[in-house]
Amino acid sequence: MTLSLGVPSKGRLMEQTFDWFADRGITLRRAGADREYAGAVEGFDGLRLVLLSAGEIPRDLAAGRIHLGVTGSDLVREGLADWAAQVAELAPMGFGHADLVIAVPAAWVDVDTLDDLDAAAAAFRARHGFRLRIATKYHRLVRDHLRAHGVADYQLVDSQGATEGTVKNLTAEAVADITSTGATLRDNHLKVLHGPPVHASQATLFAASGADWTEARAVLVRLAARLGVALPDTFG
Amino acid sequence: MPDTAATLATAARLSAHFRAAGAVPVSADILQPAETLLDLYGEDIRARAYVTRDPVAGEMMLRPDFTVPVVQAHMANGAEPARYTYEGAVFRKQEAPGARAREYLQVGYELFDRTDPAAADAEVFALIATALEGLALRATLRPVTGDIGVLRAAVAGLSLSDHRRAALMRHIWRPARFRALIERFTGRGPLAEARAALTDRLRAAPAQALIAEAGPVIGLRGADEIAARVAALLADADTPPLPAAEVALMNAILSVAMPSRAALEHLRALEWSALAPALDRLARRLDALDARGVDTAALRFEASFGRSSMEYYDGFVFGFVAEGAGLPPVATGGRYDALTAVLGQGRAIPAVGGVIRPALVAALEGAR
Numbered sequence: 001m002t003l004s005l006g007v008p009s010k011g012r013l014m015e016q017t018f019d020w021f022a023d024r025g026i027t028l029r030r031a032g033a034d035r036e037y038a039g040a041v042e043g044f045d046g047l048r049l050v051l052l053s054a055g056e057i058p059r060d061l062a063a064g065r066i067h068l069g070v071t072g073s074d075l076v077r078e079g080l081a082d083w084a085a086q087v088a089e090l091a092p093m094g095f096g097h098a099d100l101v102i103a104v105p106a107a108w109v110d111v112d113t114l115d116d117l118d119a120a121a122a123a124f125r126a127r128h129g130f131r132l133r134i135a136t137k138y139h140r141l142v143r144d145h146l147r148a149h150g151v152a153d154y155q156l157v158d159s160q161g162a163t164e165g166t167v168k169n170l171t172a173e174a175v176a177d178i179t180s181t182g183a184t185l186r187d188n189h190l191k192v193l194h195g196p197p198v199h200a201s202q203a204t205l206f207a208a209s210g211a212d213w214t215e216a217r218a219v220l221v222r223l224a225a226r227l228g229v230a231l232p233d234t235f236g
Numbered sequence: 237m238p239d240t241a242a243t244l245a246t247a248a249r250l251s252a253h254f255r256a257a258g259a260v261p262v263s264a265d266i267l268q269p270a271e272t273l274l275d276l277y278g279e280d281i282r283a284r285a286y287v288t289r290d291p292v293a294g295e296m297m298l299r300p301d302f303t304v305p306v307v308q309a310h311m312a313n314g315a316e317p318a319r320y321t322y323e324g325a326v327f328r329k330q331e332a333p334g335a336r337a338r339e340y341l342q343v344g345y346e347l348f349d350r351t352d353p354a355a356a357d358a359e360v361f362a363l364i365a366t367a368l369e370g371l372a373l374r375a376t377l378r379p380v381t382g383d384i385g386v387l388r389a390a391v392a393g394l395s396l397s398d399h400r401r402a403a404l405m406r407h408i409w410r411p412a413r414f415r416a417l418i419e420r421f422t423g424r425g426p427l428a429e430a431r432a433a434l435t436d437r438l439r440a441a442p443a444q445a446l447i448a449e450a451g452p453v454i455g456l457r458g459a460d461e462i463a464a465r466v467a468a469l470l471a472d473a474d475t476p477p478l479p480a481a482e483v484a485l486m487n488a489i490l491s492v493a494m495p496s497r498a499a500l501e502h503l504r505a506l507e508w509s510a511l512a513p514a515l516d517r518l519a520r521r522l523d524a525l526d527a528r529g530v531d532t533a534a535l536r537f538e539a540s541f542g543r544s545s546m547e548y549y550d551g552f553v554f555g556f557v558a559e560g561a562g563l564p565p566v567a568t569g570g571r572y573d574a575l576t577a578v579l580g581q582g583r584a585i586p587a588v589g590g591v592i593r594p595a596l597v598a599a600l601e602g603a604r
């Protein structure tokens with residue numbers, strides 16, 4: 001029995017994940033031709049590398065098809081209902097940092113905080129007859145955040161790409177999007193609201209609560225010791 | 237999970253109980269236009285209701301409650317006064333796997349009557365109480381009542397500008413935001429500090445100059461709207477802070493949780509004249525409940541009850557909770573006068589209603 005580890009199949013996220021494991025004495029690499037999504041592991045027995053699209057890893061973890069997975073914490077929290085019941089966070093990996101933030105036009109000199117956004121939304125609805133639109137693809141995270149802060153009179157509109165352009169295109173009044181430097185938002189004449197982000201995301205090693213752990217558990221305990229990761233009680 | 241025979245039998249019995257009280261049976265479409273519900277509840281309803289799309293009618297929701305369609309039907313063609321009952325499934329999305337029911341029966345009673353609100357409140361409460369009486373349940377059903385009208389009267393009575401009062405009134409149903417706003421109005425705390433920093437910047441130059449300097453005006457929210465809020469912010473900054481004594485009074489009201497008669501005395505003893513009309517209404521309701529055989533010396537009253545879950549209720553609210561059973565309330569209800577105005581297209585009628593969940597009643601009976 002082996003322990004399966006899902007890792008993003010390409011790009012910086014894959015390379016940095018390989019580096020992270022290499023720093024801990026485990027070599028991960030793609031096997032065979034560059035286009036094949038097969039992986040090889042050296043330096044640790046019983047670990048099987050599965051290369052997957054980063055966006056699919058939350059779903060595969062939730063279904064228990066893989067024991068472990070590396071993906072952005074934003075994708076897990078957005079993609080899985082009651083995520084903490086379905087996966088356990090084993091280790092934040094210190095790369096792939098990006099913040100999910102709410103941004104409004106820079107010209108809104110009267111809006112700095114969620115407190116302001118709420119008041120502006122009330123006035124906007126009274127003036128325009130519909131609720132202030134926030135474009136995002138992170139519906140669950142943004143809605144939970146705004147509910148927790150008691151913001152009303154807004155609506156989320158779906159935007160799967162080029163979200164920062166929606167305000168200029170008159171399909172939204174504000175946006176909620178992932179950013180690492182804020183440069184793209186600034187280029188589009190948007191500013192980030194003050195205060196903590198909706199979510200501070202980074203690449204994270206997750207374990208699937210619903211996977212078959214009968215034999216994999218022993219491998220995980222050994223792996224955790226090698227990685228220097230503390231296991232939650234349910235996995236220890 | 238399909239309804240058990242016990243649940244269906246309970247639903248039939250409750251429905252008969254309401255019809256015997258003079259209610260006319262009504263039904264409602266399972267597919268409801270999403271727009272009406274979104275306008276009423278805001279974006280939160282998307283997290284709680286199933287949304288689907290009809291090729292012609294657009295966005296639809298699986299009926300999350302009966303009150304809205306029943307009110308719409310009454311406002312369109314109902315005679316007054318009116319008593320309705322309904323029996324059917326409602327649908328609520330649940331985030332936690334295996335948690336509460338996603339689809340469950342509700343049996344409800346709604347009363348539209350403009351003659352005597354206190355008697356109407358008492359009628360609905362007593363009718364639901366008698367429907368649940370005499371059952372051998374494994375847990376004690378504890379009724380809890382509240383009154384959003386008392387909270388609204390308190391907000392109306394605070395020494396606030398109209399602007400601040402409207403902001404607070406808008407957030408009665410969001411307790412955390414309500415608290416944060418009150419703190420800001422006292423001039424202390426993180427929100428007040430952020431606001432002071434903002435107004436300092438806004439004082440530096442005329443609004444149009446600040447806007448021009450900040451960047452191009454993009455989107456539907458125009459420079460005039462930004463400038464209007466800048467003016468409102470500057471005016472608000474000169475508003476005197478909410479006196480500490482009034483904050484203490486508000487907190488004293490919000491923390492009332494005791495038997496109804498004692499709660500009424502307690503609220504009267506605060507000697508706040510702004511509350512007097514609302515407390516008179518509460519007193520009339522308690523008398524009407526007494527007249528229907530409800531023991532108001534024991535009936536629980538919690539001033540904050542119904543604030544986080546029942547956005548359209550604006551007066552009397554109540555629930556029946558099975559003590560220690562870890563279940564949602566078996567029955568809930570309240571007065572929703574403002575909702576009839578929102579859905580009535582210019583007309584309004586005082587209304588009060590409540591629902592029972594037969595599956596919970598059956599579960600509590602079956603486990604005895």
